[in-house]
Amino acid sequence: MTGFRKAPSPEGQAPETRTVEMSMQQALNRALDEVLAENPKAVIFGEDCGRLGGVFRITDGLQAKHGEGRVFDTPLAESGILGMSVGLAMAGFHPIPEVQFDGFAYPAINQIVCQMARMNYRSRGTLPMPITLRVPSFGGIRAPEHHGESLEALFAHVPGLKVVSPSNPNEAYHLLKYAATRPDPVIFMEPKSRYWQKGDVDLDGGGSPDAERNTGAKVMREGRHITLVAWGAMVARCLQVAELAAEDGIDVEVLDLRWLKPIDAEALASSVAKTRRAVVVHEAPLTSGLGAEVAQLITQSCFDTLKAPVERVTGFDVPYPSGDLEDEYIPNIDRILFGIQRVLEYRRG
Amino acid sequence: MDTLPPPDASNEAAPLTPIQLRELYSLMVAVRHLDTSTIAWQRQGIIPGYAPELGQEAAQVGSGYAVDTTRDFVFPTYREMGVARAMGVDMVAYMATHKATWHGGLYDPLTSRLAPIQAVVAGSVLHAVGWAHGQTLDNKDGVAMAYFGDGASSQGDVHEAMNFAAVMKAPVVFFTQNNGWAISVPTERQVAGGSVAARAAGYGIPAIKVDGNDVVAVVEATRRAFAHCRAGNGPVAIEAMTYRRGPHSTSDDPGRYRSLDAERTDAGVDPLERFRKQLLADGVGDESFFAEALAAAKAEEEQIRTGIQALGSRPGTEMFDLVFQETTPALQAQAANWREESEHV
Numbered sequence: 184m185t186g187f188r189k190a191p192s193p194e195g196q197a198p199e200t201r202t203v204e205m206s207m208q209q210a211l212n213r214a215l216d217e218v219l220a221e222n223p224k225a226v227i228f229g230e231d232c233g234r235l236g237g238v239f240r241i242t243d244g245l246q247a248k249h250g251e252g253r254v255f256d257t258p259l260a261e262s263g264i265l266g267m268s269v270g271l272a273m274a275g276f277h278p279i280p281e282v283q284f285d286g287f288a289y290p291a292i293n294q295i296v297c298q299m300a301r302m303n304y305r306s307r308g309t310l311p312m313p314i315t316l317r318v319p320s321f322g323g324i325r326a327p328e329h330h331g332e333s334l335e336a337l338f339a340h341v342p343g344l345k346v347v348s349p350s351n352p353n354e355a356y357h358l359l360k361y362a363a364t365r366p367d368p369v370i371f372m373e374p375k376s377r378y379w380q381k382g383d384v385d386l387d388g389g390g391s392p393d394a395e396r397n398t399g400a401k402v403m404r405e406g407r408h409i410t411l412v413a414w415g416a417m418v419a420r421c422l423q424v425a426e427l428a429a430e431d432g433i434d435v436e437v438l439d440l441r442w443l444k445p446i447d448a449e450a451l452a453s454s455v456a457k458t459r460r461a462v463v464v465h466e467a468p469l470t471s472g473l474g475a476e477v478a479q480l481i482t483q484s485c486f487d488t489l490k491a492p493v494e495r496v497t498g499f500d501v502p503y504p505s506g507d508l509e510d511e512y513i514p515n516i517d518r519i520l521f522g523i524q525r526v527l528e529y530r531r532g
Numbered sequence: 533m534d535t536l537p538p539p540d541a542s543n544e545a546a547p548l549t550p551i552q553l554r555e556l557y558s559l560m561v562a563v564r565h566l567d568t569s570t571i572a573w574q575r576q577g578i579i580p581g582y583a584p585e586l587g588q589e590a591a592q593v594g595s596g597y598a599v600d601t602t603r604d605f606v607f608p609t610y611r612e613m614g615v616a617r618a619m620g621v622d623m624v625a626y627m628a629t630h631k632a633t634w635h636g637g638l639y640d641p642l643t644s645r646l647a648p649i650q651a652v653v654a655g656s657v658l659h660a661v662g663w664a665h666g667q668t669l670d671n672k673d674g675v676a677m678a679y680f681g682d683g684a685s686s687q688g689d690v691h692e693a694m695n696f697a698a699v700m701k702a703p704v705v706f707f708t709q710n711n712g713w714a715i716s717v718p719t720e721r722q723v724a725g726g727s728v729a730a731r732a733a734g735y736g737i738p739a740i741k742v743d744g745n746d747v748v749a750v751v752e753a754t755r756r757a758f759a760h761c762r763a764g765n766g767p768v769a770i771e772a773m774t775y776r777r778g779p780h781s782t783s784d785d786p787g788r789y790r791s792l793d794a795e796r797t798d799a800g801v802d803p804l805e806r807f808r809k810q811l812l813a814d815g816v817g818d819e820s821f822f823a824e825a826l827a828a829a830k831a832e833e834e835q836i837r838t839g840i841q842a843l844g845s846r847p848g849t850e851m852f853d854l855v856f857q858e859t860t861p862a863l864q865a866q867a868a869n870w871r872e873e874s875e876h877v
Contacts, residue, residue, distance in 0.1 A: 226669070252669050258699055263658055263692035270662020270676070273605075273647065276669070278662075293689070297652050298659070304854050305636035305648045311857050343855055366857035445860035 201386040208378045210352035211241045211317075214359040215279065219249045222277055225363065227254045229264055229281030229317075238283055239319055239378055261287050265294035265316070269302060272312045279315045279363055285372075286329025288318055299368050300343030312343075314368045315359070320348065321416050321466050322513055323376030325506030331375075332503055333467030335414075338370045339444040339476075346443040348372040350403070350418035352382040358441065361397035372443075374416035398442065400450035406436030409460040409523055412451065412477055414440040417464045417514065424519045433523065443473055451477065452484035459485070462494045462522040464514050469497045491529030496522040533729050533741040536756055536768055545755045548748060550816045556597060556747050557811060558825045560589045560804050563614040565829035566623065566836065570613075570630065574782040578841060582630045583611045587745075587777035590803035591709045593618045594750025595677070595772070598758060601645045603674040605663050607656040610649050611709075612679050621646050623832075624839030631840050638843075653680055654687035657706065661693045664702035664767075675761040677705040677754075683714025685728045694767070698735040701766035705757045706732070708769070709744060711776035712798065716789035732769035744772030745803040748810075775799040848874065 205213070218225050227242055233256035236243030246254035257264050261282055268278040282288045288295065295316070302310050322331030338346045345367055349355035355373070362369040403418060404425050411421040418439045425435035438454050440446065455461045461481050463474035478493035496514045504512050539545075548556070563585075570582045585592060592614025599606055599619055608615060616626045616639075625639035629649045636648030647656060660678035667674045684690060685708060697704045708728040712719050725731055732739035738760070742753040750772055757768035777799050779786045786795070811817035852867035853859070 258695050260692040262689055263696045266658020266689060267662035267696060270659035271666050274663045274666030276666055293652060298655050306641050308854050309640055309642050445862055
């Protein structure tokens with residue numbers, strides 16, 4: 184994330200050299216705007232994403248700019264939205280539906296799992312499902328029940344789906360533009376607690392949707408002593424933890440997994456081969472969470488060199504709690520530091 | 533019940549010609565013969581399972597016959613063999629799903645205009661709405677037709693689909709085959725509000741309740757519905773009242789939920805026999821034509837049986853290759869392991 188040239192203003196700059204500070208909300212909005220302009224078959228729809236611009240304003244202004252045929256409101260029915268996406272994809276469109284909040288993906292799970300994920304297989308590749316399902320995800324905003332959930336393991340477990348989550352505005356811009364050009368269904372999990380955080384966005388080449396830049400995991404901070412593996416909102420927290428740990432002389436590497444399916448096993452292996460220790464951090468419940476998958480991938484590639492078992496710092500096996508208890512549930516800095524400590528102090532019995 | 537406005541004179545379809553009537557009969561005979569033969573194949577171990585449609589030939593052939601395969605698209609569940617046959621789908625490729633060769637069948641959905649077969653019975657009703665809305669966005673005049681039964685009409689997706697289609701004025705024909713039974717549960721324990729067609733009124737969708745055992749009535753109703761959709765008036769619901777004379781599937785035992793006497797009383801007139809009498813009375817068909825139709829059906833059935841018996845299993849690599857358009861490293865690794873550890877290479 185270093186080396187971007189800071190530009191005072193996007194205006195008048197050659198597009199290939201622009202770096203602009205914006206929030207993740209603005210970065211996502213810009214990516215969608217460009218996707219609509221570049222692909223006449225891209226259509227955006229969901230609850231309130233037309234005139235209102237979405238409850239998080241991610242689709243703000245897009246209907247006014249691109250028309251009601253390209254960006255439209257649907258009735259309030261998630262299965263309907265996803266089922267409609269499948270039909271539109273069969274008709275040659277690239278649907279970019281929105282489920283308003285993560286917990287409302289549950290009513291659409293049949294269409295996601297039995298239909299969207301399987302139609303390419305069922306039709307032997309003749310009916311691809313180029314659907315980018317945007318899901319405002321994870322907690323951290325003290326929202327009511329079902330407005331903050333971590334569904335990544337559920338989605339990643341389903342054959343036929345791909346899952347990605349951006350951790351900052353730059354990732355949001357590039358990963359969304361990339362996801363929205365793929366021929367397979369991608370669940371795009373937006374960390375809603377990060378929507379308003381600003382960061383530099385590299386507009387190099389107008390968000391080139393090239394695989395080299397947008398697939399796999401990404402080292403967000405280099406370190407020698409231990410690897411923290413995270414995604415979505417937890418990446419920023421892990422970077423904070425790394426700063427604090429550095430004060431104690433612990434050099435933490437932070438790996439942003441980005442793609443939760445397919446998981447970049449090579450990046451995990453390469454980071455942990457260097458640090459020989461790892462902690463996976465996620466908001467989702469512990470049991471059968473993606474942390475287990477990540478730990479196994481690390482074990483498989485680094486068993487001989489690991490100094491300690493891979494640790495997990497996660498949410499708990501409880502329904503996502505109310506706002507008052509949210510800070511107890513989501514891995515906080517202290518819990519992550521304890522996780523690091525457990526790994527560093529591990530001694531073979 | 534018929535709340536669909538009558539077609540205006542310029543839009544009215546011409547009555548079926550004698551050639552078309554004979555074509556309909558031939559299709560119904562072909563479907564009847566293939567259907568009963570497929571049950572026999574299951575008993576003989578040629579295929580593992582099948583969902584028969586005995587008694588639904590008029591509803592299926594009549595509606596499928598009205599489809600224009602140059603521009604329309606049909607969304608079936610798993611009991612639409614007669615629709616597929618009427619649309620001219622490759623029947624060996626269709627039967628491949630019942631042979632357990634490939635879920636969804638081996639036919640090409642894009643050229644046949646028939647979506648893959650599937651078992652979540654209301655799932656595809658929403659796909660029809662999405663596909664139909666795509667027609668509106670593309671300024672095309674294709675119509676989507678979604679098939680579902682009285683049992684499927686209990687699922688929420690049917691209601692979401694009707695609401696979406698009505699709000700968006702999507703060109704969709706919701707074609708319910710009410711065959712009286714959702715496996716073992718009769719319609720009166722399945723469909724509240726009297727009928728599926730009656731529900732359409734709640735969505736502002738015009739509906740036709742048609743005698744599903746009268747093939748000509750079904751063709752006419754479907755043609756009217758298509759014309760209404762094509763003219764930009766939004767969706768139409770058709771409920772074809774028929775009766776599932778056989779079991780739900782080759783694993784089902786209808787004797788546990790209905791008696792043979794009840795079956796005889798409730799099933800009404802056999803749609804094929806009824807049409808045959810009508811053609812005979814109208815002088816459109818004679819005994820030699822009926823004999824020819826049956827002979828053609830037998831020849832066709834023989835060809836399909838040979839075709840499916842010749843179908844080998846799909847190569848295992850397809851299991852991995854067809855999940856995504858762009859594969860993943862994990863899938864490639866699993867495929868490589870499978871190749872190494874499998875004897876089926």
